[in-house]
Amino acid sequence: MNGAADTVDADNATVSLTDGSSAAVIGDNATIQGGGGDAVAVSGSNISVSLNSGSLNLADQAQASLTGDNDTVIGGANDSLTVQGNADTVGLNGATVTVGADSTVAVTGNDTTVSIGANAGATITGANDNLAADLTASVTVNGTNDTVNGAAAADTAYNNLVSAMAAFPPSGADQASLVTVVNDQPPVIAVNHG
Secondary structure: OOOOOEEEEOOOOEEEOOOOOEEEEEOOOOEEEEEEOOEEEEEOOOEEEEEEOOEEEEOOOOEEEEEOOOOEEEEOOOOEEEEEOEEEEEEOOOOEEEEOOOOEEEEEOOOOEEEEOOOOEEEEEEEOOEEEEOOOOEEEEEEEOOEEEOHHHHHHHHHHHHHHHHHOOOOOOEEEEEEOOOOOOOOEEEEEEO
16 A cells, blocks of 8 residues: 555455555554554554554554554553564553563553563653563653552662662661562662651
């Protein structure tokens, strides 16, 4: 397919796009094979998308997987997305995002559940997010009221706190207490502010 603003009903179908195309794909169990710089909007479930340096727009409650590098994803409410690639950016609120193994992804959004695979790198920005990371993942969290589960994220938080304490030792009411590792679980950090 080579065009702009084409709409395709693609239940159980494969759609191939040439470089620079744009399309809206509606349907379930669709496969979209994009070229470079494509813009794709999807609505439906179990949609597989391959792009490079493209953009993916998810309709409300869309369920999709994206493979490719340098892609940008935006969407509606209650989306589910799996990302496998590098230098991808995702902007979703109230969604479920899975970052595949060996991927590097930046996720921005609020009330998002993010799972981060083995050897993946992720930067998560937003509020009220729930994160789970593989032991070998590298995670940076920028936000408020986020919940982080997983050894890699907890170890990173622990190491950052220890480094900060070494550089600026707490005094007076701002004393930190570090709780030791129990049963091979990640370290727990508690900071008491007087």
